[in-house]
Amino acid sequence: xxxxxxxxxxxxxxxxxxxxxxxxxxxxxxxxxxxxxxxxxxxxxxxxxxxxxxxxxxxxxxxxxxxxxxxxxxxxxxxxxxxxxxxxxxxxxxxxxxxxxx
Amino acid sequence: xxxxxxxxxxxxxxxxxxxxxxxxxxxxxxxxxxxxxxxxxxxxxxxxxxxxxxxxxxxxxxxxxxxxxxxxxxxxxxxxxxxxxxxxxxxxxxxxxxxxxxxxxxxxxxxxxxxxxxxxxxxxxxxxxxxxxxxxxxxxxxxxxxxxxxxxxxxxxxxxxxxxxxxxxxxxxxxxxxxxxxxxxxxxxxxxxxxxxxx
Numbered sequence: 001x002x003x004x005x006x007x008x009x010x011x012x013x014x015x016x017x018x019x020x021x022x023x024x025x026x027x028x029x030x031x032x033x034x035x036x037x038x039x040x041x042x043x044x045x046x047x048x049x050x051x052x053x054x055x056x057x058x059x060x061x062x063x064x065x066x067x068x069x070x071x072x073x074x075x076x077x078x079x080x081x082x083x084x085x086x087x088x089x090x091x092x093x094x095x096x097x098x099x100x101x102x
Numbered sequence: 103x104x105x106x107x108x109x110x111x112x113x114x115x116x117x118x119x120x121x122x123x124x125x126x127x128x129x130x131x132x133x134x135x136x137x138x139x140x141x142x143x144x145x146x147x148x149x150x151x152x153x154x155x156x157x158x159x160x161x162x163x164x165x166x167x168x169x170x171x172x173x174x175x176x177x178x179x180x181x182x183x184x185x186x187x188x189x190x191x192x193x194x195x196x197x198x199x200x201x202x203x204x205x206x207x208x209x210x211x212x213x214x215x216x217x218x219x220x221x222x223x224x225x226x227x228x229x230x231x232x233x234x235x236x237x238x239x240x241x242x243x244x245x246x247x248x249x250x251x252x253x254x255x256x257x258x259x260x261x262x263x264x265x266x267x268x269x270x271x272x273x274x275x276x277x278x279x280x281x282x283x284x285x286x287x288x289x290x291x292x293x294x295x296x297x298x299x300x301x
Contacts (some may be wrong), residue, residue, distance in 0.1 A: 014208065019199070021196065024279070055217060072288065098150050
């Protein structure tokens, strides 16, 4: 599509719906509370024509779904950093002391 | 490693069996090694003091994690992290959008989201991508990561978080938006860099 026509079209979309800045906020908000129908329609129309917000929405939803599918379990399986040897010894000693005193 | 129920309940085995797990759990939520270690120590000591309350209905690790979760929320509260949207440490997102002219509010071309392929969900099955995600969460300002982790990782609903941290729902939505916005960007920048290196 010719650049100037594309620009005109996007301007019309911003006027009819929201700007990209607002759309990104609304997409996130939609993950935390139900948005009014009017706003949802505006987001859908905007995302239909704006490839960047379309990508943004897909990526944010993927991020949200990844957490819902308990990505944390994947963190655990990795060879991640653990307690330092020093901390391990300190905690063991503290537990021992507390066991003795109780 | 299979561990017998008796060994599991024995506090002398806790540090070796669950210490690393609890530490990583805490570190994802507080981003400071020293604080994470202190929280793990407090958790073990509290658990030892209330071992009589452990009914054995859940695994000991689940029980310990529950205690750690409460310690982390207490830490957020005690630290009295400011959730004012104008305070330092709550970055703004407008730098990614045009500030003036006919394109005001539109993406700046250089900051606009890149293509992650047709199914971005697949990326989250990639171990290297997950490592970057973990690092990006750690890089979030604590004010943002505390709220983000409570919402997305611990699954608290927004009403509960507002009550726990004493913030208004509209503040919470803005904080979550900024956290997600920064995370998405951090993932994109680091993932693209990694892919470039691998080519």
